[in-house]
Amino acid sequence: MKKTKVIIIGSGPAGLTAALYAGRANLSPLVFEGQQPGGQLTITTDVENYPGFAEGVKGPELMEIMRKQAQRFGAETAFKTVESVDMSKRPFKVVAEGEEYFAEALIIATGACAKWLNIPSEEEYKGFGVSACATCDGFFFRNQHVAVVGGGDTALEEASYLTNHASKVTIIHRRDQMRACKALQERAIRNSKINFIWDSIVEEVVGVQENGHKKMTGLKLKNVKTGLTNEFKCDGLFLGIGHQPNTMLFKGLLDMDSVGYLKTKSHSTETNIQGVFAAGDVADSKYRQAITAAGTGCMAAIDAEKYLTQLE
Helix, strand or coil, rough: CEEEEEEEEEECCHHHHHHHHHCCCCCCCECCCCCCCCCHHCCCCCCCCCCCCCCCCCCHHHHHHHHHHHHHCCCEEEECEEEEEEEECCCEEEECCCCEEEEEEEECCCCCECCCCCCCCHHHCCCCCCCCHHHHHHHHHHHEEEEEEECCEEEEHHHHHHCCCEEEEEEEEECCCCCHHHHHHHHHHHCCEEEECCCEEEEEEEEECCCCCCEEEEEEEEECCCCCCEEEECCCECCCCEEEEHHHHHCCCCEEECCCCCCCCCCCCCCCCCCECCCHHCCCCCCCCCHHHHHHHHHHHHHHHHHHHHHH
16 A cells, blocks of 8 residues: 655646645655656746746756655656546555555646647647737737637737737637627727737648748638638737646546536635645636746645645
8 A cells, every 4th residue: 555645746937836845844755646747847948937046947858846845845746647546445446557645635726728639740840820818928029910719718818918019919710709808809909009800710830840840821711601821920819728637546536516616615725625725727718827826835835734734
């Protein structure tokens, strides 16, 4: 039987910050890194908005620093994917790749993932013009023309934010009207930097190689009503079709909202099950930033430590 005080599921900024704090509290945390060790930041080239790095830092480098810092204080990290969790009794049982592990407290930090178009060229240009986070990457498109795909609140919020940096923002939507709330629609329509392409979908991201680096140059668009295609020139593409929290593993076990984000108690990371805590994007549909995820990871570790102290 492999037993520890705290098991952390997820290894992004939330999970590794929780591991750091739990390690310093002598809780011997075990972190399951999952299918994407380091979380979403591992597919982010430059991170310029994380405090402490005046010149910025590469996403994978930042996560490796966090991992080593947590390990320095006794956190154990395992490159395994969790298959099931039994929260019906204590200690909680976690099954990862056929092996059973037990813990008195769990911290869920499995994050969320952006919804993508799932076309090969999109994957090819991720980090080289294609992004799903305007707050993270909008700064790199100063005085450039960017496109945003989507017609809901997410798309219009991303588009409005991008006008702070880009010279022009074009919203591409597969329908002839948006489903975003009226206030966001009116704000976007009034903004002179925003224009719209209706009834269209992105079929391909177009780009070139310059000095050994990929560079996006535009999009191949298809009008869904006429079937006609055309090439649309732009410097960047932002996906605004929403996010999906990685919570399928906990369906029916933990309280979630209609989208699947875990619910936590007010001013706490505690879920509806005592001893189970949620941190990072898995419980945050609003901010979705590395720094806010790290903050709730710290909170979850402190909440877990207090919970375990009460058990003694």
